[in-house]
Amino acid sequence: MSALPTPTSQSLKTLRTDRQGPVVSIELNAPDQGNTVTETLLDELLAVLDAQDAGTRVIVLSSAGPDFSLGGDRTEYAEHLAEDPAGSGIRASGVKARRVCAALTDNPAVTIARVQGKAIGAGLALALACDLRVAADTATFRLPELALGLPTAWGGLLPRLLAEVGAARVRELILTSRAFTAQEALTLSVLQNVVPEEDLDAAVAAWYRPILRRSPTALRVNKLLLNAHAATSRLADASTLDSELMASVLAEAEYTRGQRRTGHLV
Secondary structure, three states: OEEOOOOOOOOOOOEEEEEEOOEEEEEEOOHHHOOOEOHHHHHHHHHHHHOOOOOOOEEEEEEOOOOOEOOEOHHHHHHHHHHOOOOHHHHHHHHHHHHHHHHHHOOOOEEEEEEOOEEEOHHHHHHHOOOEEEEEOOOEEEOOOHHHOOOOOOOOHHHHHHHHOOHHHHHHHHHHOOEEEHHHHHHOOOOOEEEOHHHHHHHHHHHHHHHHOOOHHHHHHHHHHHHHHHHHOOOOOHHHHHHHHHHHHHHHHHHHHHHHHOOOOO
């Protein structure tokens, strides 16, 4: 297995990249931090995906350690607000998140998410941006944004959820912020397969082996068709407002806390 030839392959801090012929593996590699979605991770994902060559037919997104991803880094949100209380840093981060998820969804290669442990918030969004999603039967999922005082506005997560799952079930998951199991995620179409954790690699391979036998042109055209028809179901896609919504809510919350600290608000 050889290293993915990108300009950043020797300096990646949060990812590991490998390839076997036309199959590229991108592994979130910050297990000590629960593979939290940081600015560095987003930058590195963009660099790797932007450097993708025409010979790539399949991209497998996985993670090291016990959890796929524990979600966004709230420490970085606080740092952004400390630098600019109006939220410009949050907006820039939100735009970057949308670009990463679009780079997975609109990729000419087939993208596969391989999930174990917890996939929370932004971590779930990364997995959902992939074409195919398989998880260990012990995996769990959660949309904690409302419980954290945040909008469900990261990387275009909400319109993807609504398109894949349906409004009634998504409404319940967001309003309760409850965790749900891999088996329920399968029922909801968040996943297309659930297997024992030791069988995850075999399940991924069972998907990509027949894909590699298909005509590259036919595969690319069919992905375009699938994405185009999915887009028609969300013509009023408000996810372009994700970064603005996140910045506005966080900036307002920080302003309120500041007012309370100074005694100007009771």
